[in-house]
Amino acid sequence: MRKRRILAAVAAALAVPLATALPAQSHGWISTPPSRAALCAAGTVADCGDIQWEPQSVEGPKGFPALGPADGTLCAGGNSRFAQLDDPRGGNWPATKVTEGQRLTFTWKFTARHATTSFRYFLTKPGYNAATKLTRSNLDTTPFLTVPYNGARPPSTLSHTATLPAGRSGHQLVLAVWEIADTGNAFYSCIDVTF
Structure with a gap:
């Protein structure tokens, strides 16, 4: 009995520094118009792997476009666990209908x-x-929209409205990047739109 208590105490003592050394596993994603991560989390798109449970976790290196995730891995933030977000699915991701010059709100x-x-x-x-x-x-x-945040922390939901650029037609992709001030990472979100 005494040996079990000692083992439990050692395990608890080791767990505290380990838990504080690991990064948080929750962060943020674009819910509307629905990003690929949101579509997977809602079950609108199947065969999404882990992203269906973690739409908030598409985190990768910051500094885009000079740095950041490698080409072909941008929608997953360079995170191989979420590679399904990079799969173009033959151009068949559900897309939000938009028009040239439309004001679109991203939440x-x-x-x-x-x-x-x-x-x-x-x-x-x-x-x-x-x-x-x-x-x-x-x-x-x-970028067609940049919103400086100067180190502030966003509320639990936040919306930005932008005018969509001209000269696009058909299926296009918006890449949204939330750059974190006090880490080396950013969060990436891809939104399919159809003009």
Whole structure:
């Protein structure tokens, strides 16, 4: 009995530093218009793997577009656990219908409110082929919306409204990047739209 108590005490003592050394596993995602992660979490899209339980966890290196996840892994934030988000599914991801010049509101849900540098939104270039994985060469790497946040922490939900750029038609992809101020990471969210 005494040996069990000693083992339990040692296990508890080791668990505290280990738990504080590991990063939090909850963060944030775009819920509307539905991102790929939101579509998977809602069950609208099947065969999504772990992302269906963790839409908030698409975290990868910050510094996009100069740094960040490798081309072809942008929608998953470079995280192989969520590679299903990078699969173009033959261009058949459900897409939100939009029009050129439309004001579109993007709503984030947060499960951990990190100190934030900015939120940035990128759109694929005219002629984008939705049946291919997303790369920097597919994107206009100048964001169509940047929201500086100067180290503040967002509320549990936050919305940004932007005017969609002109010159697009058909299936396009928005890449939203939530850059964290006090870590080396950002959160990535891909939203399929159809003009």
